[in-house]
Amino acid sequence: MSSRKIEDLVPAMQLRAFRFAGAMAEAGIPFMLTSTYRSQDEQDALWRIGRSEPGRKVTWTKTSRHTGRTAFDIAILKHGKPTWDTKVDVDADSVPDYLEAGQIGEALGLVWGGRFKDGNGKPTPDYCHFELATGEKEATCVK
Numbered sequence: 001m002s003s004r005k006i007e008d009l010v011p012a013m014q015l016r017a018f019r020f021a022g023a024m025a026e027a028g029i030p031f032m033l034t035s036t037y038r039s040q041d042e043q044d045a046l047w048r049i050g051r052s053e054p055g056r057k058v059t060w061t062k063t064s065r066h067t068g069r070t071a072f073d074i075a076i077l078k079h080g081k082p083t084w085d086t087k088v089d090v091d092a093d094s095v096p097d098y099l100e101a102g103q104i105g106e107a108l109g110l111v112w113g114g115r116f117k118d119g120n121g122k123p124t125p126d127y128c129h130f131e132l133a134t135g136e137k138e139a140t141c142v143k
Helices: 011-027 040-048 097-107
Strands: 031-035 071-078 081-083 129-131
Touching (some): 011 097, 011 129
Antiparallel strands (some): 071 081, 071 129
């Protein structure tokens, strides 16, 4: 099972996701959620792509925060269509929209995938990804 629904996230992440959506609208950056919750079976299938299945690798882990309902992925919308071009600037303010999205997420206390590094400290950004800080899962309830 895979979801794009905010309601399928833990309460603390729901709150952050709703606030993120509001801040993105205020900034004039259209986006869509591409993934919230994903089952372990789906995560395993994604992990196999580029390894035992044909295609380019799409994930680096079998233990995604998506399976714990504490992460969401986005796509910036350009002319109503998703784009993963990290340099896209739909709001025409000379700042790439994925960078702005990352700044918005971090201001809300989210961990932004755009700052991810591998075990050797080499940048491995995932600009579309946002997650709760470790241990925050039960911290906040949505009202």
